[in-house]
Amino acid sequence: MTLDDRGPDGRSTDVESGAGTPSWLAASLNYCSNCGGELQLGPVEGEERHRLACGSCGHIAYVNPRLVVTCLPLTRAGELVLIRRGLEPGKGLWAQPGGFLEVDETVTEGLIRETFEETGLVVAPGEIVGLYSRLEAAVVVLAVEATVVDGSPRVTAEALDVRAFRAEAIPWPQIAFKTTYWALVDWLALRHPELRPPPRSRHIGR
Numbered sequence: 001m002t003l004d005d006r007g008p009d010g011r012s013t014d015v016e017s018g019a020g021t022p023s024w025l026a027a028s029l030n031y032c033s034n035c036g037g038e039l040q041l042g043p044v045e046g047e048e049r050h051r052l053a054c055g056s057c058g059h060i061a062y063v064n065p066r067l068v069v070t071c072l073p074l075t076r077a078g079e080l081v082l083i084r085r086g087l088e089p090g091k092g093l094w095a096q097p098g099g100f101l102e103v104d105e106t107v108t109e110g111l112i113r114e115t116f117e118e119t120g121l122v123v124a125p126g127e128i129v130g131l132y133s134r135l136e137a138a139v140v141v142l143a144v145e146a147t148v149v150d151g152s153p154r155v156t157a158e159a160l161d162v163r164a165f166r167a168e169a170i171p172w173p174q175i176a177f178k179t180t181y182w183a184l185v186d187w188l189a190l191r192h193p194e195l196r197p198p199p200r201s202r203h204i205g206r
Helices: 008-012 107-119 176-193
Strands: 039-042 052-053 066-074 080-085 098-100 121-134 139-151 158-165
Touching: 008 121, 008 176, 066 107, 066 121, 066 176, 080 107, 098 107, 107 121, 107 139, 107 158, 121 176, 139 176
Parallel strands: 066 139
Antiparallel strands: 039 052, 066 080, 066 098, 080 158, 121 139
């Protein structure tokens, strides 16, 4: 399977599929959560790929991607709200509000919470815009369109600026992430098919 055959969610990663756990993540997985024994990467009976397994008790440490929930908030005027990120990665660049889903909340709850924390805006989530895989970051990003129903924009530690953009005024050269770029591309195709996004800038690499 080539990089172009992995589905639309594969557009946001340049890493080939099937390479296993990213090295930066594997480096933190050293000991068994079941017995404390040392984990070893290798073949495991009954498994189709090499796994991290405990040499003492046989426990397999499965490594799964985390879910990032993000929001494309729309004002009553139909403008799209983006944040200028206050933290790395992507500090100073524009992205949609979002973050990691907590284990004890639904996707809807996570979208509302993350958006309010980062922008001061209360949103009502609506249609799913897309899913985006980031193999190098071990995440799957969900982008959902939402309507701003309350609150006022505010600067936070995570957002140096909160600004609403007309669809034709999206700051493409200053977009932080590949996942943001593709979410915006898909949102334009959904709501403003008359507009054509520019090619992805080379600096958008996170």
